[in-house]
Amino acid sequence: MTDFAQTEIERRLSLYQVFLKLYEHHSSLLDEILQQENLSQPLFKKMKLCYVHGVVDTNTVYLMTNLCDNQTQSLRQPQRIWTIGRNRNSGICIADNYMSRRHAAIQYINDQGFYFIDFNSTNGSFVNGDRAFGLIKLKDGDRIRVGNMNFDFFMTSTHRMLPSVAMELLMHLVHRKSDTQAEILTCLRDRQKPLIEKQNDNLKILRNSGLVDKFEDWYDNFSSEQKSEILDRFFSRQKPYNPSEKIGN
Template identity: 50%
Template sequence: MNTNFSNYELERRLSLYHVFLTLYERHGDLLDRILQLENLYQPSLKGEHLRYVQGVVEDSSVYLITNLCDNQTQTLEQMQHIWTIGRDRSNGICADNRHLSRCHAAIQYIECQGFYLVDFHSTNGSFVNGESIYQPTKLQDGDRIRLGSLTFDFFLNHQHRVLPALPTDLVTQLIPSTANIQQQELGSHSAAQKTDDLVSPDETVQISLECAWGRLEYGRDGLQEQQKSDILDRFFQQSTRTDCR
């Protein structure tokens, strides 16, 4: 009976495994998205974040912005407009991923045409929106790219706008300028100086402090001798009660 149940359970798990492999081969991109959405709600995976590559065309400048390198956002310029991707440190985009080939693929910009993804006959392949590519493939804004098991989004930016200046009444509600901060500090310092000048050096400023042992009076010279003695007496009395308990 137990043997039959074990065989049945093994066959069931193998069947589920084959179903999962089939789904991953045909809809790997969809499963990657589902897994990433699940990871967003796991507190232990706070370090995980959206991986991306952004191609920027600005006047005569062409460059990439990405966080694939050491999990830090970087701007990458390359005079030939070719950014290689792989696990070898010599690549323009180096990612520590064991499913990447040493030089897995490249993103290339061709003038007046756009950005292309080129696979270098990698072991685990390159995919755009879940489709395996074998020839240079033009990238569109929002494409999902998977190299081996490394998945990231590609964004395209070729528009540049200069925004108008903000109204003065709105700017005053934002972070104050350095000049205003310095002026406020000078005003506060002057007010404090005037307050100090009102107090004679010979006067004693009394500060009342409520504590567990009663009300104490502080002067500029600290506690008076009688107060120090009272504090020590109360401390020893409290210690004696604690030891008796």
């Protein structure tokens, strides 16, 4: 019985050592296994997915990440070097006792891309499960571990200009001020400007021709309803004006 207990203890110690080595060199694999096995458990549903996203937009380069202050932030750095560590002055400060004060950094090199470098930290850094030594060029989807923190690295590689949204869809994107009023989108208001400008040009031509002066003499003798109908016909141009047509009832 004693020999059996001793053998069982040795077996468990051996498995524990294997687990430690596996976690040290392939922590991302273990994290994925645990996520799949415990996906239905409430604890794992609340797990925060950490990431760093490298963005290159023309001449502007910055990082988007949720590692700082538990919220997504845009991090811009003039030298394009984002330090990672326990130090409060680090670009990405992570409160982790297993992380060195100046642990690592992500650097962008023109025309080459983003790189990861470990500053000879005590517990090291790992990229896709491999210990990080020297400059390591990062790829979209790389898994990085610093201290006890694991995060995914993403970066933009291409840009696309999307087509304009159809007019019938724009009509659904209306910001309502009240139950009876709505604020039409700016682009819809802009479409009405050429029509207004054209109307102003037409009025200028008519005034120069002298027809407006004659029309004003007739206009004074009309009722308010007749004046309203004349103006509506003039601006809408829905039907040509016929002098012989009677106005009003």
